[in-house]
Amino acid sequence: MASDKLFIQTLKGNQKDRVPFWFMRQAGRYLPEYMALRKEAGSFLDLCYNSDFATEVTLQPIRRFNMDAAILFSDILVIPHALGQDLAFQVGEGPVLTPVNNIEKLEALSKDNFHDHLNPVYQTVSNLSKKLPDHVALIGFAGAPWTVATYMVGGRGSKDQAETRIMAYQDRETFEQLINLLVDVTSEYLIRQVDHGAEVLQIFDSWSGSLPADEFIKWCVEPMVKIVQNIRAVHPDVPIIGFPKGAGAKIKNYIKKTRVNAVSIDTSTSTSWVRDAVQPLCTVQGNLDPIMLVRGGAPLERAVHHILDHLKDGSHIFNLGHGIIPQTPPENVKMVSDILLSYRR
Numbered sequence: 001m002a003s004d005k006l007f008i009q010t011l012k013g014n015q016k017d018r019v020p021f022w023f024m025r026q027a028g029r030y031l032p033e034y035m036a037l038r039k040e041a042g043s044f045l046d047l048c049y050n051s052d053f054a055t056e057v058t059l060q061p062i063r064r065f066n067m068d069a070a071i072l073f074s075d076i077l078v079i080p081h082a083l084g085q086d087l088a089f090q091v092g093e094g095p096v097l098t099p100v101n102n103i104e105k106l107e108a109l110s111k112d113n114f115h116d117h118l119n120p121v122y123q124t125v126s127n128l129s130k131k132l133p134d135h136v137a138l139i140g141f142a143g144a145p146w147t148v149a150t151y152m153v154g155g156r157g158s159k160d161q162a163e164t165r166i167m168a169y170q171d172r173e174t175f176e177q178l179i180n181l182l183v184d185v186t187s188e189y190l191i192r193q194v195d196h197g198a199e200v201l202q203i204f205d206s207w208s209g210s211l212p213a214d215e216f217i218k219w220c221v222e223p224m225v226k227i228v229q230n231i232r233a234v235h236p237d238v239p240i241i242g243f244p245k246g247a248g249a250k251i252k253n254y255i256k257k258t259r260v261n262a263v264s265i266d267t268s269t270s271t272s273w274v275r276d277a278v279q280p281l282c283t284v285q286g287n288l289d290p291i292m293l294v295r296g297g298a299p300l301e302r303a304v305h306h307i308l309d310h311l312k313d314g315s316h317i318f319n320l321g322h323g324i325i326p327q328t329p330p331e332n333v334k335m336v337s338d339i340l341l342s343y344r345r
């Protein structure tokens, strides 16, 4: 039986009076209760691999703000970690990995321990599916192969993903082998999340905006087509949200080819263009500027209404254009949540 949760109904294209909402990175450093648990856990990765703590951190923003969906607390980089790549999160620096940038290093990765390594994540999903309030949907997630590959090859975050683009253009065969591996393991990982109780999946391609059009098709669209097919072969009804950040107008072709149920829209995309060109194709999720959420006050209120006014006549889930940043005052998140809870189309 299809769920009657507002979030899931909206993803199926059935609009209701209220616009459902959640925020990317809704659990995180802007919340004092998150900081307290993170300190207790030790490191960020310890938090991700401790199912009790990860469950609690996922629930924290729901208690404060009553969103329509909770997103599993984990990170996109647990996949390379589960393949045997070294990973650490250094304070102030973000993730640091030993680069996998040639065939020898790629062949040193192994799937043997993959699901065992990720077992705590599956356990978190199971816990959450029992603990969430009845009306709140559970989102599982993974990074898209291109975005995960940029960290695996570069060994850290970067502004332009240059090292990974060089490998993709120069050593196409090895890079394709890496992407194919990621397609396989990401599909399996997401299928297991649904097996354990995830009701919706979101796939983050945060760095798809750095590729020219035909490379975007090769490294972002085609892998995503396969992942969606693999998931639907096992779980035909689970709604899938794609987030090809920075794709601009290429998002239309992304939707047509991948056949996702919804797309997340980044902040730089105009809401009137989304209404006219994207919303007729699928449900859209977005796209408040996370920096406006830091600003607060009347400008924030106006920005929220601008998005609602433009997208209310089509299938819409309110969200940010990217994740909440640590400087965000929780009371601003509360203000936006309260507007959305009382808003009617």
Ligand code: 1CP
Residues within 6 Å of the ligand: 023, 024, 025, 026, 027, 028, 029, 038, 044, 071, 072, 073, 074, 075, 076, 077, 089, 094, 095, 141, 143, 147, 156, 157, 158, 204, 206, 323
């Ligand atoms: O506590 C801390 O210091 C760690 C900060 C943090 C958090 C809270 C990181 C490190 N990851 C996360 C959680 C996280 N990451 C979630 C949890 C669920 C939620 O949304 O509440 C999700 C979905 C992610 C996904 C993620 N991790 C992405 C894709 C989405 C996006 O933001 O673009 C990416 C690119 C990462 C990599 C990552 N994780 C963390 C850092 C600092 C980075 C690097 C970002 C960069 O390169 O700029």
